[in-house]
Amino acid sequence: EVRLVESGGGQVQPGGSLRLSCEGSGFPFSQYWIHWVRQDPGKRLMWVSRIDSDGTSTSYADSVRGRFTISRDNTKNRVYLQMNGLRVEDTAVYFCTRESTHWGRGTLVAVSS
Amino acid sequence: DVVLTQSPLSLPVTLGQAASISCRSSESLQYSDGNTYVNWFQQRPGQSPRRLIHNVSNRDSGVPDRFGGSGSGTDFTLTISRVEAEDIAVYYCMQGSHWPPTFGQGTRLEMK
Numbered sequence: 001e002v003r004l005v006e007s008g009g010g011q012v013q014p015g016g017s018l019r020l021s022c023e024g025s026g027f028p029f030s031q032y033w034i035h036w037v038r039q040d041p042g043k044r045l046m047w048v049s050r051i052d053s054d055g056t057s058t059s060y061a062d063s064v065r066g067r068f069t070i071s072r073d074n075t076k077n078r079v080y081l082q083m084n085g086l087r088v089e090d091t092a093v094y095f096c097t098r099e100s101t102h103w104g105r106g107t108l109v110a111v112s113s
Numbered sequence: 114d115v116v117l118t119q120s121p122l123s124l125p126v127t128l129g130q131a132a133s134i135s136c137r138s139s140e141s142l143q144y145s146d147g148n149t150y151v152n153w154f155q156q157r158p159g160q161s162p163r164r165l166i167h168n169v170s171n172r173d174s175g176v177p178d179r180f181g182g183s184g185s186g187t188d189f190t191l192t193i194s195r196v197e198a199e200d201i202a203v204y205y206c207m208q209g210s211h212w213p214p215t216f217g218q219g220t221r222l223e224m225k
């Protein structure tokens with residue numbers, strides 16, 4: 001069974017940092033691109049970032065570029081999202097997804113003072 | 114970014130009746146390879162999104178055949194032929210033809 005499990009969310013003040021993790025199992029992790037998608041409190045979905053199968057190519061939404069960094073460790077079946085300079089508008093549930101076919105349950109990031 | 118506009122935003126339905134959700138794009142979603150990368154997702158309360166339809170009209174594995182997708186260019190539709198109780202959810206369209214991928218704002222299917 002394909003599983004994706006996110007962790008690392010929490011409450012942080014504006015300007016703070018968090019590192020999200022997405023662990024995959026039940027499939028050949030190193031063969032798949034992984035994406036991060038977030039859902040804000042109003043339930044709007046927004047694509048955040050993606051990384052290719054071997055970690056050599058990454059992309060970001062304009063609103064997070066320069067603040068967020070995606071990476072992966074295929075020996076640990078994990079993808080990471082380092083989030084710096086967090087803003088109130090980054091408050092959302094963050095999902096990792098395997099090419100939109102399989103999704104984790106999400107981890108909540110709450111940015112407030 | 115490509116803007117996807119769904120309508121209606123709320124759709125009251127009676128079990129057993131048909132339901133249709135529209136998704137209109139700010140520009141054509143036909144990609145240079147000839148494919149059109151439009152997906153539809155279902156999100157039940159408290160759950161993660163689940164992909165139902167990919168590339169406009171292809172049902173994903175395990176998706177009941179009462180769900181269908183159609184459209185081309187800038188206009189796309191998700192149709193449920195006979196709504197069942199388990200279909201009560203929010204539905205999102207998504208495009209992957211232009212960078213970055215974008216989502217519609219969601220349509221809430223609810224019991225009349």
